[in-house]
Amino acid sequence: MKWFKELRKGQKILFLTNVVLILVLSVLTFSGVGNAELFVIGVFIGIINLFSIIFARTGFKFGIHLNADNVGDDVEPSELKYWDWYSRWGFSTLAVLACVICGLVFN
Numbered sequence: 001m002k003w004f005k006e007l008r009k010g011q012k013i014l015f016l017t018n019v020v021l022i023l024v025l026s027v028l029t030f031s032g033v034g035n036a037e038l039f040v041i042g043v044f045i046g047i048i049n050l051f052s053i054i055f056a057r058t059g060f061k062f063g064i065h066l067n068a069d070n071v072g073d074d075v076e077p078s079e080l081k082y083w084d085w086y087s088r089w090g091f092s093t094l095a096v097l098a099c100v101i102c103g104l105v106f107n
Contacts, residue, residue: 003054008082014089015053021096022046025103034103042099049092056085 007015022043029039060077077085 006057007053010082010086011053011056011089014086014093015050017093018046018049018053018096021093021100022050025096025100028100028103035106036103038099038103038106042096042103045092045099046096049089049096052085052092053089 004012004015025039025042025046028034029036029043057077060081
């Protein structure tokens with residue numbers, strides 16, 4: 001759980017929100033209520049979003065090492081980069097929530 005402690009507060013909130021939405025979608029998929037195809041799409045988007053949240057800093061550091069010379073392991077993403085990540089993660093979370101709502105509305 002060391003990786004979870006290293007996440008920022010916003011990352012933790014989006015991570016836990018996506019976990020809850022994935023669990024809800026999984027229950028709805030196997031319960032037979034609503035449109036199961038939309039629920040499966042929501043689960044898929046949510047899982048991709050979870051991996052993106054978990055490996056964002058690691059991928060950033062790996063990308064930095066490919067593009068620059070003599071950078072240390074203490075390189076941190078800028079606030080603008082975090083803003084870009086949060087907007088992507090937020091919209092992906094909204095897409096998962098839309099899959100829940102549309103799956104329940106459109107049988």
